[in-house]
Amino acid sequence: MAEPAGKGGAQRASEVDQLRKDLAQARARIEKLAAQLAEQEVLSRRVEQARAAWTQTLDSLTQPIFMHDEKGCIVRANRAYAERAGVPVTNLTGKVYWKLFPAREAAFPVEAAETGDTEFELPLPPDEVFLVRSVGASAGLPPAWRLYIFQDITELKQAEAAARASAQIAGAIVESSRALIVAVDRDRRVVEFNPAAERAFGYRRDEVLGKHVNMLYADPVAGDAVRRAVLERDGAVVEVVNRTKSGELFTSLLAAAMLRDAEGKVLGVAGASVDVTERKAAEAKVGTALAELELTIENAPAGFAVVKDRVIERVNRRFAEMLGYDKRELIGRSTELIYPGRTEYEKLGSDAYPELASGRIYQTTLQLKRKDGSLFWAHLAGRAAGEQKEGGKSIWVADDITARQTLDEDVRRREAYFRGVVENSGDVIAVVNAEGTVKYESPAIERVLGYRDAERIGRSSFELVHPEDLAELEGAYRRILRGEAQRVTVEFRLRHRDGSWRIVEATASGVFDSEGEKIGIANLRDVTERRQAERRVRKSMEDAIAAIAAAAETRDPYTAGHQRDVAGLAVAIAGELGLEAERMCGLQLAALVHDIGNIQVPGEILAKPGKLNALEYAFVRSHAQAGHDILKGIDFPWPVAEIVLQHQELLDGSGYPRGLKGDQILLEARILSVANVVAAMSAPRAYRPAAGSDAALAEITAGRGAKFDAQAVDACVRLFRERGYSFQKR
Secondary structure, eight states, rough: HHHHHHHHHHHHHHHHHHHHHHHHHHHHHHHHHHHHHHHHHHHHHHHHHHHHHHHHHHHSSSSOEEEOOOTTEEEEEOOOHHHHHOOOOOGGSBBGGGSSSSSSSSOOOTTOOSOOOOEEEEEEEEEEEEEEEEOOOGGGOOOOOOOOEEOOOOOHHHHHHHHHHHHHHHHHHHHHSSEEEEEEEEBBEEEEEHHHHHHHOOHHHHHHSSSBBGGBBBHHHOOOOOHHHHHHSSSSSEEEEETTTTSSSSEEEEEEEEOOTTTEEEEEEEEEEOOHHHHHHHHHHHHHHHHHHHHHHHSSEEEEEETOOOOOOOOOOOHHHHOOOOHHHHTTOBBGGGSSSSSHHHHHHHHHHHHHHHTTOOEEEEEETTTOEEEEEEEEEEOSSSSOOOTOOOEEEEEHHHHHHHHHHHHHHHHHHHHHHHHHHHEEEEEEEEOOBBEOOHHHHHHSSOTTTTTTSSSSSTBBBBBHHHHHHHHHHHHTTTTOOOOOEEEEEEEEESOOEEEEEEEEEEEEEETTEEEEEEEEEEOOOHHHHHHHHHHHHHHHHHHHHHHHTTTHHHHHHTHHHHHHHHHHHHHHOOOOOHHHHHHHEEEEEEEGGGGSSOOOHHHSSOOOHHHHHHHHHHHHHHHHHTTTTTOOOOOOOHHHTTOOOOOOOOOSOOBGGGSSSSSHHHHHHHHHHHHHHHBBBTBBBOHHHHHHHHHHHHBBBBBBBBBHHHHHHHHTTTTTOOOOOO
C-alpha cells in the first residue's frame, strides 16, 4: 500500500515543479511584454516629438507648401499655405487643392504619369508671380501624389519689366533724336551710334560699334583734344571737324558729357551733334513625415538653415550650394563665416534678433560670402522657432538675388547714360501721353521756347501750337497712336514765351507702354532761322529768274509772255498730278527761263516770218543746250538747268539735244514739254497765226504716250475741258 502512495506523491511533486516552471516562464513573458510596452510608449513619445518639431519647422517657412494624394486632396500643408488659402491648417486635410489657393477650375497642368521634378511660373492677381517646384513618385512619394513648393518671384518679374520699359523708352529717345548721338566707353570705343549719326557719317551702326572714335574725326589730334577737354571740365561744347565714310569733311558743334553710374564711376562719354503592428505603423508614419519634411526642405528652390545661438544646426542643399560648401562643412559652424566681415555679422544680429524675439519675420537684402571668398547678393528672411529668446533657435530662408541686383544696377546705369544724352541734346526731347499731356521736356525747351524744363509738365503739348498748324499736328499724332506709322516728321509753329512764333521740325516715334500708360517720344528742333534764310534766298532767286526771263523775251515780241504762260500751265498740270510743292517750285523756275538760250540765237532768226533753213534751224535747236550752259553754274536747290536742257526731248527719242527716251527724261521736263507745245500753238508767231487751244490739245493728244507723257497730256486736257483753264490775255 505504501508504494502506490509513494507513486502518487512523486507525480504530484513533478506536477508542482512543472507548474513552477510554467509560472516562471509566464512571469518572464509578462516582464518582457511590460518592457516592450514601456519601449513602445517611449517610441510613441519620440514620434510625436519628431512630428511636432518638423511641423513647427515646416510652418516656419514663408513659402506656401502642400502635398496632395491621387485624388488631388490635401494630405499635408504648412501655415503659409493655410494663410494664403484662408483656411486653418487643421481644416485643410482632405480638401481639393485647386478649389483653395490658388483657386482654379482644374488641377495644375502636370501630367499624372510624370514622375520627375517640375518647375513652372504661376501668375496670380493682382500682379503676383510664383515659381512653383513640384516633385512626385521619383522623390519617394506614393504614385500620383505630388508636393508643391511656392517661391514668390514678383519683385524679380517687376524688375525685369522695369528694365525692359526703361530700355525701350531710352532706345526710342536715341532713335528719334535728330542730333548725332555717339557714346564711347572708357577706352573710347563706340558703344552707341544713332540713326542720325548713321546718316551724317555714312556708316552703318555695325560698322562703327567697337571701333575707336577717332575714326570719326578729320584729325585724331582733334579727337584727343576733345577727350582732354571733357575730362578736364567734366563736359564740353566744342566745334570739331569730322570725317565721313567717303572721306568728306564737315564741321559739327559737339556737346559732350561724362557718363557716370549712381556711385559716380566713369562709364564713358556721350556726345550729342529679379503592439508590434502599431509600432511599425508609427515608425512608418514617422518615416513618411520625416521623408516629407526632408523632401520639402531639401528640394526647396531657396536656401534653408536652422540656427541656434548663431551656430548652424541644419542646412538644405540649396543653402550649401549658394555658399559653395558641402552641407557637412557648415553644420556646427558659426554663422559669422558667411558674412563679408565682423561688422556685417554684428549688424545683422543687432537688427534681426529683436525682431525675431517679438515674433515678427525679419527680412533684409545683403551680401554673403562664399567659401572661395567671393560675394553675392541675397535676400534673407528669418523667423523664430518656438519661444524666442536672445540668441535662441531660428529658421532662415535665403535667396540668391544677384541677377536681380545686377538688373537693377543695369537699369541705373542705362538711366544715367540716357539722362546724360537727353539733357545735353540741343534739341527738345518731349514725352507725352495718349492725350497729348506733357510728361517730360528736356532742358533745351528753355533755349527754344523760353520755358523751364519742369514748367510745362502736366500741360497739353498742343496749347502752344499755331491754330493754323494744329489740325495737321493732331492728325500726325493720331496716326502714331493708331499704329499707322512708327515715325512721323512734321513742321509747325510754336508760341515762344515772349509771344513770338518759332518754327520747329518735330520727329515723333511710336507709342510705348510705361507703367500702364501709353506714351510717345518726340524730338523738336528749332528751324526758324533756317526757314527764314531759305525764304530770303528763294525770293531773291525767283526775282532774279523773273528778270532774266523778261530780258530774254524783249528780243522777240512774238514770244513775250510765252515763258510765263508755259510756267503757269506747267505748274497747273503738276498740281493736277499731285506733285509735291517743293518740286513744283523748281518746275516753275525752270519754265520761266526754259527759252533763255534764245539769247544766243540771232534776233533776225527769231523774228523771221518765213521757213528757216538748215543752218538757222540748227541755231534755234541750240537754245536748249545754251540755256543749260547759262544756268548750270547757278546753285539751285532743284535741277533747273537739267529741266531746261530736256524740255525739247520726246518720249520716242526724236527730241533734242540728246535724243533721250521715256523715263530717261525728268518728269518735270515731260510736263514742261506738254505745256510748251500748248502755249506755243495757242499764241501767234512771226511765221504763222495762233492755232488756238483746241488745235494745241489735239496735237498733244495725238502724241499721247508716244511723244508726250500720257498722264501729263490727260491732266492738261482736263484743265482746259473740265477746269476752264485759259492763258492770261496780254
